[in-house]
Amino acid sequence: MFNTFGNKIKIKSSSETEAKGLAGKIGEIYGETTPSMMDFEIIGTPEEDYALNVYFEELKESFWFDKELLEHLDNGEGAEMTLDGIDKKWTKDESGEWIEEDTSIKKNWWEFWKK
Numbered sequence: 001m002f003n004t005f006g007n008k009i010k011i012k013s014s015s016e017t018e019a020k021g022l023a024g025k026i027g028e029i030y031g032e033t034t035p036s037m038m039d040f041e042i043i044g045t046p047e048e049d050y051a052l053n054v055y056f057e058e059l060k061e062s063f064w065f066d067k068e069l070l071e072h073l074d075n076g077e078g079a080e081m082t083l084d085g086i087d088k089k090w091t092k093d094e095s096g097e098w099i100e101e102d103t104s105i106k107k108n109w110w111e112f113w114k115k
Contacts, residue, residue, distance in 0.1 A: 004029045006079030006092050009054060010071040016043050017069055027054040028076060030062055044069045
């Protein structure tokens, strides 16, 4: 999942995406799943047992899609991920790789050069 999490995508036009008012909208991938193991609506008809969750900031809502209905725009450069209770932060670089940073190191503002 982490290779797609945070990627920006655009929803392709199809009868299903247009009926839901989602065609042409831009969102971020927030997850992936195996549809046969879950019980929720997937937009599209996946040929594989695989679907992606896309979050739309303007709608404050996410939907599950067949990957064929998604157009890749970028790798989500600058996306950040943290986990409660974990002193780490992950930031996506331009190639889509996650760069891990230890956030437990506390330093004074005047010691900005220290790592």
